[in-house]
Amino acid sequence: MAKSAVTVTNLHYTYPNTTKEALAGVSLTIQEQDFVAIVGQTGSGKSTLVSLIDGLLQPVSGQLKIAGLTIDASTKADQLSKIHHHVGFVFQFPEQQLFAETVAEDISFGPHNLGWSERKIQEAIDEALMRVGLPLELKTRSPFALSGGQMRRVAIAGVLAMQPGILILDEPTAGLDTQATNELLALIKKLNDNGTTIIMVTHQMEQVARYANRVIAMNEGAIVADTTPQQLFSYPDKLTKLSLTLPASVEIAQFLNNNGAKLENTEPLTLEELANEIVKAMEKNND
Amino acid sequence: MAGIKVRNITFKYPDSEAPVLKNISFDIRPASWTAIIGHNGSGKSTLARLIDGLLIPTTGSIEIDGVRVDETTLGIIHQQIGFVFQNPENQFVGATVADDVAFGLENRQIAPKEMEKRIDSALEMVGMTKYKDVEPINLSGGQKQRVALAGILALMPEVIILDEATSMLDPLARKEILTLLKKLKDEQNISIISITHDLNEIELADNTIVINNAQIVKDGPTADVLKNKKLLTEIGVGIPVSQQLQSLLAARGINLPNKYLNLEELKYWLSQQLQ
Numbered sequence: 103m104a105k106s107a108v109t110v111t112n113l114h115y116t117y118p119n120t121t122k123e124a125l126a127g128v129s130l131t132i133q134e135q136d137f138v139a140i141v142g143q144t145g146s147g148k149s150t151l152v153s154l155i156d157g158l159l160q161p162v163s164g165q166l167k168i169a170g171l172t173i174d175a176s177t178k179a180d181q182l183s184k185i186h187h188h189v190g191f192v193f194q195f196p197e198q199q200l201f202a203e204t205v206a207e208d209i210s211f212g213p214h215n216l217g218w219s220e221r222k223i224q225e226a227i228d229e230a231l232m233r234v235g236l237p238l239e240l241k242t243r244s245p246f247a248l249s250g251g252q253m254r255r256v257a258i259a260g261v262l263a264m265q266p267g268i269l270i271l272d273e274p275t276a277g278l279d280t281q282a283t284n285e286l287l288a289l290i291k292k293l294n295d296n297g298t299t300i301i302m303v304t305h306q307m308e309q310v311a312r313y314a315n316r317v318i319a320m321n322e323g324a325i326v327a328d329t330t331p332q333q334l335f336s337y338p339d340k341l342t343k344l345s346l347t348l349p350a351s352v353e354i355a356q357f358l359n360n361n362g363a364k365l366e367n368t369e370p371l372t373l374e375e376l377a378n379e380i381v382k383a384m385e386k387n388n389d
Numbered sequence: 390m391a392g393i394k395v396r397n398i399t400f401k402y403p404d405s406e407a408p409v410l411k412n413i414s415f416d417i418r419p420a421s422w423t424a425i426i427g428h429n430g431s432g433k434s435t436l437a438r439l440i441d442g443l444l445i446p447t448t449g450s451i452e453i454d455g456v457r458v459d460e461t462t463l464g465i466i467h468q469q470i471g472f473v474f475q476n477p478e479n480q481f482v483g484a485t486v487a488d489d490v491a492f493g494l495e496n497r498q499i500a501p502k503e504m505e506k507r508i509d510s511a512l513e514m515v516g517m518t519k520y521k522d523v524e525p526i527n528l529s530g531g532q533k534q535r536v537a538l539a540g541i542l543a544l545m546p547e548v549i550i551l552d553e554a555t556s557m558l559d560p561l562a563r564k565e566i567l568t569l570l571k572k573l574k575d576e577q578n579i580s581i582i583s584i585t586h587d588l589n590e591i592e593l594a595d596n597t598i599v600i601n602n603a604q605i606v607k608d609g610p611t612a613d614v615l616k617n618k619k620l621l622t623e624i625g626v627g628i629p630v631s632q633q634l635q636s637l638l639a640a641r642g643i644n645l646p647n648k649y650l651n652l653e654e655l656k657y658w659l660s661q662q663l664q
Contacts, residue, residue, distance in 0.1 A: 143559075144529045144530060144559065145529070249429055249430055250429045250430075251429065276556070276557060277475070277553070277556045277557060279428065279429055279586040279625040279626065279627075280586065280588075280625055280626055280627025281622075281625035281627070282429075282625065283627075284627075305559040305560055306560070307560075345561050346561075347560045347561060350630040350652075354630075354634070354652075354656060354659075357656050357660070358656070358659055358660050358663055361660040362660065362663065362664050363659075363660060363663035363664070364663070365663075373630065373633050373634050373637055374637060376634065376637075377634060377637035377638050377640075377641055378641070380638060380643075380659060380663070381638070381641045381642075381643065383663055384643065384662060384663065387662075387663065387664075
């Protein structure tokens with residue numbers, strides 16, 4: 103049986119100086135090695151939820167259990183920061199937070215904060231660079247002399263160097279071109295295959311379809327769906343209400359069936375699956 | 390309506406040895422939509438800044454509506470060109486949406502009455518009238534980008550340059566902005582130059598210019614460029630969904646029409662086959 107990585111019970115959060123709850127009673131369990139996509143409009147509570155899971159915010163009420171730690175409204179700050187030994191957070195446009203003179207120095211920032219020995223830190227830097235597919239020669243270079251895609255990899259390496267069991271990514275491919283996007287997603291998938299639990303906030307339904315085994319849809323601070331991508335896409339009207347889109351493969355399949363075709367599977371998660379469905383339907387027509 | 394003539398321009402940043410752009414020439418017709426695409430670092434953003442006079446070419450010339458872009462003509466050039474940047478957060482100066490739209494007009498010393506009129510009509514064009522007195526900080530990303538666009542429309546430019554202007558927006562907000570731009574182009578005869586790697590945005594362009602290694606490697610109708618899978622892959626843009634699906638179907642033995650089909654056309658063709 104899979105072990106749970108994160109258990110959230112009836113979580114509430116309200117930002118200081120506001121009255122509306124940003125999270126209004128959220129409960130969920132994430133299993134180890136899950137690849138969870140969190141979707142929802144801007145302001146739906148996605149970022150608040152992942153910030154709580156990373157210990158960046160403290161719940162107003164409710165409880166989180168992460169890697170043996172229990173967090174609630176009364177948890178002390180030093181206890182809260184222990185989460186960072188287990189959870190890594192790649193923020194949106196993480197390259198904007200690069201600051202050090204060399205790539206190695208930038209990556210070592212997190213491990214230093216965790217109080218690791220110099221030797222362990224050096225090993226972690228090398229391993230993190232290899233994991234993100236960057237050559238070790240870059241260690242002595244300035245991060246600001248790199249391309250946009252490389253800078254983002256350095257920023258991600260800085261998070262991976264802390265060897266988190268749970269990795270949160272907020273729109274990790276925003277602003278990247280197609281090639282850099284595909285490379286980064288392949289990297290995240292590989293981390294997941296090797297045991298890292300992935301929680302990815304995204305607007306890109308193609309990515310949800312292709313990579314996530316589970317999708318959580320949020321609206322107005324609450325979870326409105328917690329299911330498989332396939333299930334979620336079978337309710338297009340519900341998605342529209344949430345201002346979410348369908349991946350192209352599903353959108354095309356549903357368009358075809360709404361216009362007289364008889365595809366068996368109206369939620370193909372990839373274009374390959376869609377092509378197979380279309381071929382099957384054409385063969386049937388010809389019989 | 391302003392056409393743009395770019396002739397033999399080369400540009401080198403002062404601190405670098407290799408030119409970012411080498412011997413570039415092309416024409417942009419008035420009231421047309423042109424996409425400029427290429428790898429990150431290919432020089433496409435530099436090109437946009439050269440057209441706007443934010444940078445001046447090392448050699449070669451650029452003419453907007455017959456006026457050569459140089460230090461002495463920037464005033465005239467900036468009246469014709471509006472520039473929308475990637476990140477709307479970096480573009481806000483006003484305390485309210487209306488203040489923000491007013492900013493460019495104040496710099497041009499437009500009379501208060503005329504200013505009021507222009508602000509209202511620009512906000513109406515982008516569908517943000519009811520947010521006039523809202524603080525920009527309280528807007529969503531898509532709304533902010535609309536306000537940035539209104540600030541530019543208020544100046545009544547003939548050319549709008551979008552530098553990755555939709556890349557930070559969620560898919561729905563991106564769709565809204567692109568639909569709006571298409572409408573502006575058609576109704577106001579504005580020329581649009583979009584620097585982008587978003588395939589949906591490229592598909593809206595009449596013509597596409599591809600830049601690679603500081604040079605133009607292709608300049609032609611968008612349909613021709615989007616057919617060229619090898620080129621698209623090389624420059625990291627990726628292949629349009631319509632082309633990917635057609636390849637997958639062809640590999641499975643389906644005979645497809647021998648011409649470029651965009652996604653809408655492909656969907657209709659498929660639905661006819663599947664009746």
